[in-house]
Amino acid sequence: MAISETPPSPPHSPPPTAPCPLCSALRAKERAAAARGNHSLATDCRVLIARHPHTAPGAAQ
16 A cells, blocks of 8 residues: 555635634635645634634624
């Protein structure tokens, strides 16, 4: 069985459901990190985006 020299690219974060300045900044940071090959930072950004609380308009908080 051959071992791959290059790990597969991590999945990209899902598209935002609504405009959010913090998520937009994290997505830009994620893309820049992935372009530099810093997959750890890109993953950290995706985790922060996933954990960032968003509520639907009119939803109780």
